[in-house]
Every structure is written in structure tokens, then in C-alpha cells.
Amino acid sequence: MTCFRIDESGYTGFDLLNADQRWQGASAIAISDDDAACLIKAHFPRLQAAELKYRALSRRKANHPRLLGLMKDLLSEFDCVTYVADKRFMLTLMFVDFAAEPFYFERGIDFYEDGQNYALASLLHMAGPVLLGETALADLMAAFQHAMKEKSPDSLQQLVAAARATNWQQMPEALGPLAKYADRDCLSAIATPGVSTDLAFVVLTSLITRMEVMAKGAYRVEHDQSKNLSTYHDLLQRYIDHDEEVEFRATEITSLRFPLKLTEVTQVDSKNSPAVQLADVMIGAAIESANTLTGSRSNGLDPEALMPLYRDDQFIHMLPNIDFEEQRRFRSGSQGGKAIDYLASKIVGEPD
Structure with a gap:
């Protein structure tokens, strides 16, 4: 069974005005721990740390070519998707x-x-x-x-x-x-109980729409045991448990259909999962690039070297866009309102 490993970055709960963390996102990649370990060894043969951490590696400019090489391999060889939003x-x-x-x-x-x-x-x-x-x-x-x-x-x-x-x-x-x-x-x-400005629900929904397309059959998800990901874990389980048959069109390339092909979500210690560590690298690189492009950070990976590595279907971003005609075409026939009402009542609003 296909297993997507996921990791997140920038989660601040309901607070979307946090000055230190403007961006929130998550990545999902279908890769085995064995393949992940081989890639890590190939690109970082002298790694001494207990696990691969993007933030620690990106601080040293000498690591940037290796990180770009690793990202190129991940994006060209494995099913994956990254979502980034301006909070x-x-x-x-x-x-x-x-x-x-x-x-x-x-x-x-x-x-x-x-x-x-x-x-x-x-x-x-x-x-x-x-x-x-x-x-x-x-x-x-x-x-x-x-x-x-x-x-x-x-x-x-x-x-x-x-x-x-x-x-x-x-x-x-x-x-x-x-x-x-x-x-x-x-x-x-x-004032509706249960609804909030927490973006975990939005981020997960976007990842799921792509994982559902990439997975040829039933699949599962693994993620780290971090406190932030506990919210994602609970929401994923609610998605899995929802068995009503329904489908919504969001854009010209995305839709969401229940029941999902997703069947299981588990938590693991990232130190024991090279695959989860690579999910950390993917979302870390994307968030750092967003910060660099907006002038919030410097000395990270060059976004102009990183962004061309993505295919259109591997990167989802939620940014303002005033090309209204293009957005009208892209979102024509959207059932977004129905989907939001349905998911709010059936998924977010479901009792624990």
C-alpha cells in the first residue's frame, strides 16, 4: 500500500497574524524509508546528526547544492505535493x-x-x-x-x-x-461553534485532493509525533472515518470525493523515519523560499534555483491574485461554498 509521509511548518493555530511566521504549509511524499535513507546517504554522506533537519542544514551555504540536488531527485522521482499559504x-x-x-x-x-x-x-x-x-x-x-x-x-x-x-x-x-x-x-x-481561523483544515484538504489523485488505490499517511501535527492527525482521522458518498468540484484541476482512498494515519518518531525527514526538507525548503522572496529571510536556498524544479501539480500556493479573468476561468463552476458548508458540518463539526 502506498504511504505518504507528511510534515508541516508555520503552524500557529488560530493566530494568522504572527509576525515571525507569515507562511504555513505542509508537504506529502510517497517514498519508502529505505529509498529515503539511500537518498540521504547519497547527498549527505557525512551527516552526523541523529536526523536530517532542513533548518539546520540550510544554515550552512556549503549544504545548499546538496539540498538542491536532493530536492531535484525527490521532485523528479517520487509522487509528492507541497502546499504553502500566506497566512x-x-x-x-x-x-x-x-x-x-x-x-x-x-x-x-x-x-x-x-x-x-x-x-x-x-x-x-x-x-x-x-x-x-x-x-x-x-x-x-x-x-x-x-x-x-x-x-x-x-x-x-x-x-x-x-x-x-x-x-x-x-x-x-x-x-x-x-x-x-x-x-x-x-x-x-x-459566532458558529467549532469554526475558527486555524488553517490546519485548509492545508490538509489541499494535500488530500492531490494525494487522492496520485494514489492508484488505497493509501495511508505517516507523520511525526510533534505537538503541531496532533491537530492534523485528528483531522485526518475524521476524513478517514467519513463514509458518505459525495463529491465537490473546487477548481478546473481539483475535486474532493468521499469516501477517500485514504485508509490509515499513524504517528512515528521522525528520528526513526528517513521518509518523514524528507517531508521536513520539502516543506522547509518551500517556506524558506517564500520568506526569501518576500524579504523576511536571507542566506537560504536560492528560490530561483529551487522553484523551477517543481511541476505545476507539485506546488499549491494560496496567494492574492488580481488577474480576475484568469481566476474566473480557473475557478469556473466551483462548488466551494457547498464544500465549505459540508466539510464544516460533517468533518470539523463532527464530535470526537
Whole structure:
């Protein structure tokens, strides 16, 4: 049975405004421990550490050619996928999904059709600081994150006040439901028990859509025993346990069908799993490249050398994009709204 090893990076729970960790992501790779051990030995024959750790290796520039060589072998020889998201943009996308979409839904508008939610979130994220006021928009996103966590009447009132403190008339499509109407449907959606700004659910769903395509039959997942991955573990088990027959189209290249081909998820000690260590290398390289490209870090792997190694179907990114026509084509016919409602109630909302 195929086994995908996965690892994550940048997990900060509900806090998507963490200044030190702007990116969150995960990688999955179908490789055996024997093959992984051979690759590690081939590229790092003098490794003395108990396990291969990307962060430790990337600090030394002398290791960069070896890391790039290892990544080239992994991406060319094995089924794998990496997902990376800009957490601040994802918070903006969630704001649109919860603080605007319910308002339009009640008026018969499918806000997910053709990626309208994605387009509006991209515009809000990129133009919002200028149109709405940089500080006011930052305060709004902080208030939204707080309200999604606390779900108290006071936090909801603070959110409405924060929306009204912006120049919301410049973007009424995104902020009007809260700032003008204090819309009850939007506030109710934000106050829904069980929903939060935690991205683990989003990251896993993206990985699963690709693993389901890559796996020819039933497959399983192994991951490290880290505290962060315990959340991923619980969600994966819920995905496995869900046996209703249903399918949703997300984009022109992705869909999600239940029951999954995924049958088992287990935790292992990464020190004893060379394959899990390579999953760490994959996501570590991707996150470091994102930080380098945005000027947050330096002295890591050269992104211009790394990124061409990926095929289009090996790298999923969630970034703002204001090429609206391209996004409309890519997301045409999306059942994102139905999928979100279904997964929120059937997977995230399922009792332990």
C-alpha cells in the first residue's frame, strides 16, 4: 500500500497574524524509508546528526547544492505535493467568507461561483491598506481573528466598530455587510461553534485532493509525533472515518470525493523515519523560499534555483491574485461554498 509521509511548518493555530511566521504549509511524499535513507546517504554522506533537519542544514551555504540536488531527485522521482499559504491573505479570505458571503447568500448570490470570494479577498488584501487605511485595516483583521476565536457579543461588537472605523465606503462590497448593516447572518456565521481561523483544515484538504489523485488505490499517511501535527492527525482521522458518498468540484484541476482512498494515519518518531525527514526538507525548503522572496529571510536556498524544479501539480500556493479573468476561468463552476458548508458540518463539526 502506498504511504505518504507528511510534515508541516508555520503552524500557529488560530493566530494568522504572527509576525515571525507569515507562511504555513505542509508537504506529502510517497517514498519508502529505505529509498529515503539511500537518498540521504547519497547527498549527505557525512551527516552526523541523529536526523536530517532542513533548518539546520540550510544554515550552512556549503549544504545548499546538496539540498538542491536532493530536492531535484525527490521532485523528479517520487509522487509528492507541497502546499504553502500566506497566512495574512488567508485571514482576509476567511473574512470575506464569514463577514460578507452570508449577506450575499441570503440575497440569492453564489459568492463562490467563478471564484468571486477569492477575487474580492485578493483586492481587499492588496488594495485595502491604501483604500481603507493601513492601520484601520490591520485593526479590522485583528478584531476579526479575535471574534472568530472568542465568539462573544462583545468581540462581535468590537468587530463591527472596527469595520466602521475604516474608510469602508471605498470597498462596500467587502465591508458593507458589517460596517453598514451589522448583518446578523454574517455575525452568526462568525459566532458558529467549532469554526475558527486555524488553517490546519485548509492545508490538509489541499494535500488530500492531490494525494487522492496520485494514489492508484488505497493509501495511508505517516507523520511525526510533534505537538503541531496532533491537530492534523485528528483531522485526518475524521476524513478517514467519513463514509458518505459525495463529491465537490473546487477548481478546473481539483475535486474532493468521499469516501477517500485514504485508509490509515499513524504517528512515528521522525528520528526513526528517513521518509518523514524528507517531508521536513520539502516543506522547509518551500517556506524558506517564500520568506526569501518576500524579504523576511536571507542566506537560504536560492528560490530561483529551487522553484523551477517543481511541476505545476507539485506546488499549491494560496496567494492574492488580481488577474480576475484568469481566476474566473480557473475557478469556473466551483462548488466551494457547498464544500465549505459540508466539510464544516460533517468533518470539523463532527464530535470526537
